[in-house]
Amino acid sequence: MISAATRLLAVSWVAGDGIDDPRAGDDLARPDPGARSRDLAVRCHRRPCGAAAVYRISARHRRRGNGHRNGNGNGHVDLGYEPFVSIHIATYNERRVIARLLEGCAALEYKHYEVVVVDDSTDETTEILKAWQDRPRFKIVHRPNREGFKGGALQVALQHTDPKAEFVIVWDADVVPFADSIQTYLPHFFRGNGNGSGNGVNGKRKAKARAELRPEVAAVQSYQWHVLNKSESWLTEAVRAEYAGSYMVERPFQEAAGSLKMIAGTAYMIRADILRQLGWGRSLTEDWELTLRLYARGFKVVYTPYAETPAECAATFGRLARQRMRWAEGHSYNVRRSFGEIMGCRKIGLVEKLEFLFYSTYYLQSALFIFGSGCWLIAEVFLHAHVPEWTATLGWSLLLTNLLSLPLMNLSGLLLEEAPIKDFPGVLGAVATSFLLIPFQGYAALKGLVEKDEGPWYRTPKTGRITDPVHHLRRLVWLRRWLRGPRPSSRRTNQPLKVVAAPGRRGRGSRLGWVVAVALGLALAGLGIGAINAPIANAAGSSLFLHGGSPGTLDGTSPGGLIPQTMLLTTGNTRTWATTSSTMAAQTIFSTTSFTFNYTTTGVGGTANVTLTFAFSSSGTCSSPTTIAQTTTGLAAGTNSTGAFSPSSNVSVPAGSFFCLTVVVNSIGLVTLTLDYDASSSPTNLTSSQMIFIPELVLPFVGLALLAPIGARRLLSHRKSQTS
Known part of the structure; x- marks a missing residue:
């Protein structure tokens, strides 16, 4: 539509000469000494005031050549x-x-x-x-x-x-x-x-010849x-x-x-x-x-x-x-x-x-x-x-x-x-x-x-x-x-x-309609195809997996290696993982969003008290981060999940931000544990109930809609120059 x-x-x-005006002539800009005006008096009954009033509707007629090949000089087509x-x-x-x-x-x-x-x-x-x-x-x-x-x-x-x-x-x-x-x-x-x-x-008139009827009209x-x-x-x-x-x-x-x-x-x-x-x-x-x-x-x-x-x-x-x-x-x-x-x-x-x-x-x-x-x-x-x-x-x-x-x-x-x-x-x-x-x-x-x-x-x-x-x-x-x-x-x-x-x-107007319709159709099709094929990095319910040493990285790719990376869970030890690509547009993470840390640790009978902080930063190194959600919890030996934690309020994440996950060890039990990650046997990750980040690659298609009028006008100008 x-x-x-x-x-x-x-x-x-x-761009064109205009809708055909039977009153329009070649001398539009010149004064017309033969112009006359005639006033039509119209009686109008004003019921609310109970009296008759006469109003004037002025109809000015130009007595001039009408610009048509069969003009008769009276401003109308002969x-x-x-x-x-x-x-x-x-x-x-x-x-x-x-x-x-x-x-x-x-x-x-x-x-x-x-x-x-x-x-x-x-x-x-x-x-x-x-x-x-x-x-x-x-x-x-x-x-x-x-x-x-x-x-x-x-x-x-x-x-x-x-x-x-x-x-x-x-x-x-x-x-x-x-x-x-x-x-x-x-x-x-x-x-x-x-x-x-x-x-x-x-x-x-110099000659009388009946105009030909347009049968389609x-x-x-x-x-x-x-x-x-x-x-x-x-x-x-x-x-x-x-x-x-x-x-x-x-x-x-x-x-x-x-x-x-x-x-x-x-x-x-x-x-x-x-x-x-x-x-x-x-x-x-x-x-x-x-x-x-x-x-x-x-x-x-x-x-x-x-x-x-x-x-x-x-x-x-x-x-x-x-x-x-x-x-x-x-x-x-x-x-x-x-x-x-x-x-x-x-x-x-x-x-x-x-x-x-x-x-x-x-x-x-x-x-x-x-x-x-x-x-x-x-x-x-x-x-x-x-x-x-x-x-x-x-x-x-x-x-x-x-x-x-x-x-x-x-x-x-x-x-x-x-x-x-x-x-x-x-x-x-x-x-x-x-x-x-x-x-x-x-x-x-x-x-x-x-x-x-x-x-x-x-x-x-x-x-x-x-x-x-x-x-x-x-x-x-x-x-x-x-x-x-x-x-x-x-x-x-x-x-x-x-x-x-x-x-x-079909006149040029019809061709113009096709040009406009096709241009807008291409723009819409481009947006639709691009949206369907937009790659999703992290969707609702997906996980951010921990990779690498120190510093580590976060992404949506499940690890496939055999030998895990490790972090020794000793008091005061800290490690941060960050996404490698920034967000392309601003988004809001709502207070209803829940996060769960799914982990694997090595050790027998030990525990570690840690603080997990999910944040965003304008820097890929996660300097000066802004906290999204934070929890203090205990990590037990083996493969487990923490309790869900959420933001205290809605958090607006500006475009160009990097997401960060930081683990800080507060205290340990009798046995020291190690946090294992980045292996198929220990795919430690942070799972979110909300879509966090979708890189969109279809914005260039919007340019088609902007280029449509330019292309249509250029096409018309080209055709006009060829016919002139």
Whole structure:
């Protein structure tokens, strides 16, 4: 799975011309004397204060050559004709917002379109809609029930769609469209017609030639720009920042990598012929259900941030939680139903399947993260159960990376969007809401995985407030520098369109996705192989055997010699044994650890009172040692074991330390004994109940993860230099 942090890093690796912007021209940096602005007055009912207020949404249109080969000078792509577009709106008790949406639809600067509204309302919405039922272009359909919820309503809208409609736009009731919204969607369905008629003047075309449809593209999803009421509260600021991260970092990365992209319920356009043949499902997440059905038939979804659609943020936490629970339940339910079909479909590429796997646990990831992180922190901080060596470093790195990835992604989204400074505090609120939503989303996601039928649909009430003036997004210069858009295929076909899409040509974005996936895969494989083959010197329950004379050594190798080394156990005699290699990372030896000295002595009937000290030192000669555990005990003749002894408290052993065992003879009995060791017949050793030292040899593999972005960027630069 590709985490938010990985996506954010991958965005910074990509260098390109940018996602195709139908408003972008060759003269981006030059002032435009022909620019004009038009204000769309939107009536907004403020129920809390009982008065009507009018807010202005300014839509600035650049009248200039659009930079396309078929440019007509008006800032939009010339398709050679105007396809008929049907706008579908499903409403349920939307009295606060429906009027402003319909006013926005009536003000669209497009000739050939209709608006189909299907209403299930039980409030004043029905009365508001009556004023629109005789208006040209508008079709108002009332349903007596909510059968099928939103999907059912959209199916009714599809039945009332004009037969000549070629495309369908789906908008939620809280949307306020820009006047040129239709024109910003359409270019992504077509290849340029190549007639070279871009004259850079607001006026006439020199030639008429219809642009060629891209048969693999079924839908175009754009930016659900939740900014209308963003300043209403800290929560709306948080939701606004969250959407910026998703729609300006995550989804552009998906587009650049050629992975699976999800239709997101509103602010998208879909081909009418495909929608007529597939129809609408009745899932709680009809958009996700439709996405999976499209990909299973070989179609693709395109993402562009340039058809941004202003909408509301959920205004209270209760509404937000219910909304996300509906998303999580419907999402998991459809994953369970379609998992086998998607993973086994030959029309879906590997990168798209990997993205689907990421989506499969999308709403469970946060719950799993909190559970895993909580266990990690409890073990580390309270139980002092530290994992050894590089695994500890990797664990803390993953924890901190996941904690920081979401705010970093949202912050980057606002930066890429060139948002005003006052929007940035919402990043902190988004962190808080993401954690608060975890139990709700986790429960709903698990419910969707196991339930036979989905639960009821809970509508998200709207406030109707607009707190800030809204303008078209700027040129998104940073985003255009970092991301490359889809490159349409140059191949042409005159075959009739069917509900089986022709495979599109893979662009550089797809190849980049492979480069990133392979690089990360190599890094992970390297770590895994290295961890499996890491040699263990001393593991839990193993022994440190005594070797050599004076000074002696300690290691985990059982002696195989026949003649033992000896130490005469006379009063005052002292000998120290030390490990020959130092620790490679810090570790903690806990107070629950027990040590046992297993020994062999020679002598008849004698005893010796000794002090055993297990310690560590920064020196291989064990100078200035720090005691780990110590005991005073008696050694009897023959082969025996001392009683277990333990540290008085947890002991932290820094990296680069040597372990030492010192035997000091305090007194002797009637017969002098000798301590025998370093022979197969007398394998004297110190046994520990805890793993003491594991040398790790896999750290170099971590460099693969660091080299992955460098390699990807170099590869792209090399290919770019070859083609230029």
